[in-house]
Amino acid sequence: xxxxxxxxxxxxxxxxxxxxxxxxxxxxxxxxxxxxxxxxxxxxxxxxxxxxxxxxxxxxxxxxxxxxxxxxxxxxxxxxxxxxxxxxxxxxxxxxxxxxxxxxxxxxxxxxxxxxxxxxxxxxxxxxxxxxxxxxxxxxxxxxxxxxxxxxxxxxxxxxxxxxxxxxxxxxxxxxxxxxxxxxxxxxxxxxxxxxxxxxxxxxxxxxxxxxxxxxxxxxxxxxxxxxxxxxxxxx
Ligand code: XBP
Ligand code: MG
Numbered sequence: 001x002x003x004x005x006x007x008x009x010x011x012x013x014x015x016x017x018x019x020x021x022x023x024x025x026x027x028x029x030x031x032x033x034x035x036x037x038x039x040x041x042x043x044x045x046x047x048x049x050x051x052x053x054x055x056x057x058x059x060x061x062x063x064x065x066x067x068x069x070x071x072x073x074x075x076x077x078x079x080x081x082x083x084x085x086x087x088x089x090x091x092x093x094x095x096x097x098x099x100x101x102x103x104x105x106x107x108x109x110x111x112x113x114x115x116x117x118x119x120x121x122x123x124x125x126x127x128x129x130x131x132x133x134x135x136x137x138x139x140x141x142x143x144x145x146x147x148x149x150x151x152x153x154x155x156x157x158x159x160x161x162x163x164x165x166x167x168x169x170x171x172x173x174x175x176x177x178x179x180x181x182x183x184x185x186x187x188x189x190x191x192x193x194x195x196x197x198x199x200x201x202x203x204x205x206x207x208x209x210x211x212x213x214x215x216x217x218x219x220x221x222x223x224x225x226x227x228x229x230x231x232x233x234x235x236x
Contacts, residue, residue, distance in 0.1 A: 003229040004173040006111055007163055007192065010122035010129055010146075012179030014104050017132070018048060019200055020097045022124075025089035027055070027103040028140070029081050037065070040162075045201050048203055051123040051151040051182055054082045062106035086125050093131040101197070103218030105137065112140045114222035119167060121159045121186075155182040160190035172236075175229050177217070180206035193232030195225070 011017045023044045030037040037156070039047065042140040057078050061068045068074060092098070111118060118141050120129060126146040129137060142168045150158035164171055171191035178184050178194055180202040187211050189192040196210040198218055207213050211228040214220065 002173070003116065003129065003175060003226045005117035007119045007121050007160065007176045008141075008179045009176070009183045010120060010132065013101070013177055013183075013197060014096075014197045015098045015100050015132055020045065020051070020091060021071040021092060022034075022085075023199050025085045025092060025184075026057075026081075028088040029084035032084055033077075033081060033168060034190060039228075048180075048201055049182075049217075053085055053125070053153075054078050056083060056154065068218070078100055082125075083118060086127055091127070098132065100132075101199070102216045103117055103220060105219055107217050107222075108137055111222050111225075116222055116225075117142050117167060117169075119145070119163045121145045121163045123153045123159070125217055146154055146170055154180075155185035157186050157189035160187055160192060164190065172181055173229075175225055175232075177208065178210075181207065184210055193229055195220075197229060 008014060011022070015021075019041055023041065024040055027038055029113075039060070047056050047060055050056045058069065061074070073079070108118065120141050120143070122129060122145070124146060126144065129146055131142060143163055144162040145159045145166070150156075150162050152158045160176065166173065174192055176183075176187035176192040176194040178187055178192075178196050181200045184194050184196055184207055193211050194209070195212050196207045196216065198205065198207070199213045211232055
């Protein structure tokens, strides 16, 4: 089937946001709440095994601060910490904290000009997407599947399935663009051909099953994506 749409992951794919964006925002929320949690760059790499900020905090607490989780108000505290983290993250982005990765802007414009439909499938909170992308790029996306839109975050296929349903498209007419193994698993489980462009934290991960693994999106054209989409369909 001909390629009709591209579905983009956000964190790591559109911008390398984890180490110098999400991580300091979590740490600022912990400090503001008077907690002694601090996630250094190595520890944060391990915590990325779990997608979703609230889920990541619960995962950390399970291992490093079980008494936190045993308290009756643990869930409320995680929600409050997450709201504070989102505020810090959005603030950091509004100060121009994180640039988009090479080739992203050109590919989005070229794909749109070529008549491809565009969507987002991410684990992050919707406000974080709007804060990262300038309005002229945000306006290119027809659907934004983000955060708690679905119950199960990546590597579950749910967010991709939600986007496909919203766009009334079969997986065979779309390609996913991802940066991580969890993201690749989610997209493949939804039946999507997937191109991976690893970022700082994900370079050593297992990308078996990807149509291509690229250092960046610079030079990637809609025509090339169309070729990969057809090869995925014919090899299925
Ligand atoms: C990235 C994530 C997110 C962010 C934090 O997912 O795993 O959890 O690290 O976002 P993706 P929130 O690469 O699919 O965009 O704190 O807003 O959950
Ligand atoms: Mg990602």
